[in-house]
Amino acid sequence: MEEDLDARKINSTFLRDHSYATEADIISTVEFNPTGELLATGDKGGRVVIFQREQESKNQPHRRGEYNVYSTFQSHEPEFDYLKSLEIEEKINKIRWIPQQNAAYFLLSTNDKTVKLWKVSERDKRPEGYNLKDEDGRLRDPSTITTLRVPILRPMDLMVEATPRRVFSNAHTYHINSISVNSDYETYMSADDLRINLWNLEITNRSFNIVDIKPANMEELTEVITAAEFHPHHCNTFVYSSSKGTIRLCDMRSSALCDKHAKFFEEPEDPSNRSFFSEIISSISDVKFSHSGKYIMTRDYLTVKVWDLNMENRPVETYQVHDYLRSKLCSLYENDCIFDKFECVWNGSDSVIMTGSYNNFFRMFDRNTKRDVTLEASRENSKPRAILKPRKVCVGGKRRKDEISVDSLDFSKKILHTAWHPSENIITVAATNNLYIFQDKVN
Amino acid sequence: MLPCSSDARPVTDTMFARGIKRKCFDGEDEIEGTLAGFKAIPSYNLQRQSLLDMSLVKLQLCHMLVEPNLCRSVLIANTVRQIQEEMTQDGTWQIINAQSTGQTSLDRLVSTDILCRSSKEQGEGKFISGYSNFNTDFEEIQTQDISELSTVTSVQTSRNMQNLWEMGNSQDNKGNFQKSLDQIFETLENKNPNSVEDLFSDVDTSYYDLDTVLTGMMGNTKMGHCEVLESFSSQATTNSSSNCKTELNEIDHIVEILVES
Secondary structure, eight states, rough: HHHHHHHHHHHHHHHHHTTTTGGGSSSSEEOOOOSEEEEEEEEEESSEEEEOOOOHHHHHSTSTTTTEEEEEEEEOOOOTTTTTEEEEEEOOOOOEEEEOSSEEEEEEOOOSEEEEEEEEEEEEEEOOOOOSSSSSSSSSGGGOOOOOOOOOEEEHHHHEEEEEEEEEESOOOOOOOEEOOTTSEEEEEEEEESEEEEEETTTOOOOEEEEEESSSGGGGGGOEEEEEEEOSSOOTEEEETTTOOOOEEEETTTSSSSOSOOOEOOOOOGGGOTTTHHHHSSSOOOOEEESSSSSEEESSSSSSEEEETTSSSSSSSSESSSSGGGGGGHHHHHHTTOOOOEEEOOOTTEEEEEEOOOOTTTEEEEEOOEEEEEEESSSSGGGGTOOOOOOOOSSSSSTTTTTGGGGGGGGSSSEEEEEOOOOSSSSEEEEEEEEEEOOOOOO | OOOTSSSSSSOOSSSSTTTTTTOOOOOOOHHOOSOOOOOHHHHHHHHHHHHHHHHHHHHHHHSSSSOOHHHHHHHHHHHHHHHHHHHHEEEEEHHHHHHHHHHHHHHHHHHHHHHHHHHHTTTTTTHHHHHHHHHHHHHHHHHHHHHHHHHHHHHHHHHHHHHHHHHHHHHHHTHHHHHHHHHHHHHHHHTTHHHHHHHHHTHHHHHOOHHHHHHHHHHHHTTOOOOOHHHHHHHHHHTTTOOOOOHHHHHHHHHHHHHHH
16 A cells, blocks of 8 residues: 555656656657667757667567667757847757768758758777877877887777767758758758758758749748658659648759659549648648658648559548548647648558557558557556557547547647657657657567 | 538538537528528638638738748638638628628627637537636626727727728728738748837737747647637727728737737
8 A cells, every 4th residue: 555655656746747848858850760770859959869779688588679868969059040030949850860881870950940960979999198199188298208109999988979060051041841861872852841952961061952932922822842852762853742732753853953843643632521621631741752662651631641653643542540630620720730740651661651640649550451550659558568559539429438539639749750660660659758669569 | 510611511510529419500401501692601601700810810920920830821821812712702701891890899709709619619628617707707898998998999990090001992801801911921031020029019028928829829739729819809809899990900900909009
């Protein structure tokens, strides 16, 4: 009994701390590196936290590859644009890893305006015994040097350093929503509401504008770019999505400025579902190529769609994420939730897709079996090695046990950012200021 | 029943979960049959109107930001365009504007009332009572205020008319509307860096803090925005009781009063 009481006490303090988490702690992006060994998160406070998967140990088979904090650094600081008299938030909008080419790791992080290239490297040895410097690094008086010695490397505690290698600034007037590293590993693009720029990873003072949809007269503006991504294998091809629910595929070989798309993906509107909110809910919040490069996945407010690159007039698959919200669009418009930008991800083999919803729910769709599941990222089921129970939202009047009614969904708890390990069934889900990592059942 | 469908047939099952008894706003059968006619489908028009009002308030809030979320602003502006187009087509644009002269206050109160209540009902039950309290309080205050403020508001309106609406012909509301949209888009592009400071230089920031307004709108998903909207509409009502010419003018007034008071 006494133990119970104590446990409750601890829990309540824990919860209180949780609710006092500041705005800066809210996770704004998550991304695995190409091997899945590292997982990076960015938050509203401009910090990047990198987790590393620990090596499997034979003694403790149940501790299979847990992720521990590897490095934390401040990627972006709040800035002030004196020309426009405006504050630039430090919030990390996106992180993208550069495929590893040597012992160090490289990643790109971006806020609304500036992209930075970070090098994350380990150091576990330090050189000792320089001839011209003493142990503190000060130059020695040459007259005191009487003998020459060979410097040696001595082991020391492992240190992980993050150093900014390049800062790509002053190229975006609007807010950057996407960055994407090209498959040539030499270039990347950054997309804002109206333009997409192409950069060389080595060159910071010059970028090429490859898409510009800004009308000469801003009064005529009716459409914005919402996301963009390079093809995983063809370095000349990229796609971008728009607020009107369309996707354009562009070929950079055709012209320097890709104003004319090579392909245009659009689904005709279903007249039976037409409403004042049709356009808002069809606005695409995320676009992702499959690993194979054969498909594109898009997320709009209520659905996830999979498009075949060879079929432009309609998606090959459409999955309902939370269709029960269709009747609540008016209040979701009123409280601005309708503008939430949910992301979507593929699993390693492109057979399952995952995306977020409200009430800390997230959804998975198996493309082969057509089965889907709703899971919840919550403190109760986040005890180590607990098994996630599928959740169900009931639409009708009768609510069965374990079901949750649409009316009691918490719209302030939303899962916007998720990531899937590139080859294994390990997923990560960002719920406000908590990061959950789930994996396939061991054994 | 919501202003969700843009054809004149309202989606009947929306908003209320199946199995829950629906409240009857108006004769639904009537609505099913008749198309367009303003008198025949008052609730649809009312809700469409409140959606329009809400969108315009949202746009004005975007307008006040130095760098608004462009995607959101564009989507809201497109929604406003769409409603305007539909209203122009079925003729309600003129009727509403003709009616709005003089007696807008009550209409407006009702429209936001419906909108907020319907969204609250599916939100939290406990908030409804709080809301209705607020509403009755507000009515009491309103009756006092109108008498007290009548002189002030009339001075304000006459000044506003000169300043803001001298371009706008009272009969050509569409032009006026277009103008306000255009202004919004203009500011999307060319921000006057001082605009926000100017706007709020005389305002008691403890109450009219832009951050508070906006975080209420963005952050608190359950109830914050409704209160914000309500406070705006209360501003609107005190204002519109003194012969404000159009709906759209009112929205601008709201902001201006926010700024000037």
